Amino acid sequence: MSSKRDNTDKLDALLASVTEDMLGGDVAEQFQEHGLRVERILLELVRPDPIQPRRVLPERIHHNFHDSRLTPTQALRELVQAAQLAARQRGQPFDGLLDLLPNPDDETDEEQKSKPSPEESLLHDLVNLAITIRDDGQVNPLTVVDVTEGVTRQYRIETGERRYWATWLLRDFIPSYTGDGMIPCIIIPPDLASPFRQAKENTARTGLSAVAMARQAALLLLTVHGYELPGHAVTNDFYRQALELDLRGKSQHTNEILTAMGGISRMHFSRYKALLRLSDEALELADRHNIEEGRLRYVLTIAEEYQSELVRQIIDFNLTMRQVKELCDTETLASDEREVDIEVPIPRSALQIVKASQMGNQLTSGDLVRAAMQQENDVNIARARLLMLQRLLEEAIEQLPSE
Numbered sequence: 001m002s003s004k005r006d007n008t009d010k011l012d013a014l015l016a017s018v019t020e021d022m023l024g025g026d027v028a029e030q031f032q033e034h035g036l037r038v039e040r041i042l043l044e045l046v047r048p049d050p051i052q053p054r055r056v057l058p059e060r061i062h063h064n065f066h067d068s069r070l071t072p073t074q075a076l077r078e079l080v081q082a083a084q085l086a087a088r089q090r091g092q093p094f095d096g097l098l099d100l101l102p103n104p105d106d107e108t109d110e111e112q113k114s115k116p117s118p119e120e121s122l123l124h125d126l127v128n129l130a131i132t133i134r135d136d137g138q139v140n141p142l143t144v145v146d147v148t149e150g151v152t153r154q155y156r157i158e159t160g161e162r163r164y165w166a167t168w169l170l171r172d173f174i175p176s177y178t179g180d181g182m183i184p185c186i187i188i189p190p191d192l193a194s195p196f197r198q199a200k201e202n203t204a205r206t207g208l209s210a211v212a213m214a215r216q217a218a219l220l221l222l223t224v225h226g227y228e229l230p231g232h233a234v235t236n237d238f239y240r241q242a243l244e245l246d247l248r249g250k251s252q253h254t255n256e257i258l259t260a261m262g263g264i265s266r267m268h269f270s271r272y273k274a275l276l277r278l279s280d281e282a283l284e285l286a287d288r289h290n291i292e293e294g295r296l297r298y299v300l301t302i303a304e305e306y307q308s309e310l311v312r313q314i315i316d317f318n319l320t321m322r323q324v325k326e327l328c329d330t331e332t333l334a335s336d337e338r339e340v341d342i343e344v345p346i347p348r349s350a351l352q353i354v355k356a357s358q359m360g361n362q363l364t365s366g367d368l369v370r371a372a373m374q375q376e377n378d379v380n381i382a383r384a385r386l387l388m389l390q391r392l393l394e395e396a397i398e399q400l401p402s403e
Contacts (some may be wrong), residue, residue, distance in 0.1 A: 018120075035150055036192075038141055039182055039185060039187055040184050041144070041155060042181060043167060043183050046144060046155045046156075046183060046185065047154065047157065048161045048165075049154070049246050050230075050232055050233040051219065051230065051234055052161060052210055053202060053215035053216040054212045055212065056165055057122075058122075059284045061079060066232065066234060071166075073172045076169055078121060083120045083123040086168050087117075090114045090117075097174055100173070101128070118288045126162065129162060134174070136384075140160070141184040141185050142158075142184070142186070145189075145190055160174045163183075167179075177288070195219050195220060195223050196220065199220060202216060203216075203260070210275060210286065211275060211278075214273060216272075217240070217241050217272050221250075222245070222258045227241065235280075236280050240276045242276065243273065246270075254266075279307045279308055282311045285312060289315045291311065291315070295320075298324045298327075298401050299324065302328050309330070317384060319384065330385075369382070372385055372386055
């Protein structure tokens with residue numbers, strides 16, 4: 001194994017040979033023109049961007065970290081604990097982080113393993129990245145903005161937050177760390193900081209979730225409309241300000257925005273932005289489980305108080321876009337019926353449900369299952385229908401007048 005001094009020398013040589021291929025044409029040009037520099041910076045002086053559209057950490061941990069209630073080590077420890085809990089619930093526990101790496105001696109059929117939770121998948125990716133950094137060095141430096149105030153040096157990550165967290169994981173959680181607590185960074189002066197460069201990096205690498213794309217669209221719109229971007233964690237309401245903005249108002253920036261978003265069309269840009277109308281809980285669930293926009297667009301058509309429940313059904317039953325549309329069409333009709341004045345005749349379907357309830361002693365749960373399957377011919381849709389009926393009955397009971 002190479003020594004700590006050897007690893008440091010290799011890293012210094014690597015930073016001295018930064019090329020246009022590594023940095024990208026735009027960054028390399030700015031690197032030369034504006035005298036940008038590459039330095040190895042103490043990890044403690046670097047902080048992630050709190051309004052970065054991509055959520056590396058789960059939402060709760062993200063906010064606690066950026067509100068200074070957790071240190072980087074504590075934030076990662078909470079992520080590890082959440083992943084361990086989920087793994088135990090799946091019957092596939094792990095102790096050390098290296099247990100997450102592929103085991104060639106594991107003969108368990110992959111198809112027999114249940115799907116890992118988002119926290120497990122995230123931790124698995126960070127461990128893999130940490131091991132790559134340990135073995136091969138930090139090939140791709142972070143891009144950071146110098147936000148130093150007074151004598152306190154501080155740098156905010158513009159691109160590379162996953163590498164940041166992987167380095168912390170390597171330093172504090174993986175045995176045999178031999179680094180010096182430094183991380184290579186391209187340092188950008190504050191006046192050259194760019195949400196557009198951040199957006200290009202986001203869309204060029206591991207795909208953003210649909211919700212992260214919505215946040216990205218919001219940030220770019222807010223930027224070109226002159227809004228000040230805060231340096232602290234924000235709620236979804238900050239991004240929702242973009243719902244009142246559009247590309248027409250800043251047509252000179254339209255191509256730049258669409259390009260930064262990965263070359264998408266105006267229509268897809270509008271669809272992503274519209275997702276900000278989802279409830280907070282629905283947004284968090286959809287982001288955490290990476291639900292694509294095609295399924296979420298129909299969730300927008302139902303009342304906000306039911307959106308998170310439908311997103312949970314999408315996750316639990318892996319509902320297709322067609323299935324989600326059918327459920328939302330039914331829910332919209334039911335909602336319209338609930339809003340009708342009391343003098344309007346009672347819907348025939350409601351009378352049928354109550355009549356069926358009078359036969360409670362003659363019906364079994366198995367009868368309902370067989371009826372739902374015969375009607376829908378799809379177990380996921382049948383399950384979702386019965387859950388919606390359950391919710392409707394619970395609401396009806398709550399609305400009954402008191403004795």
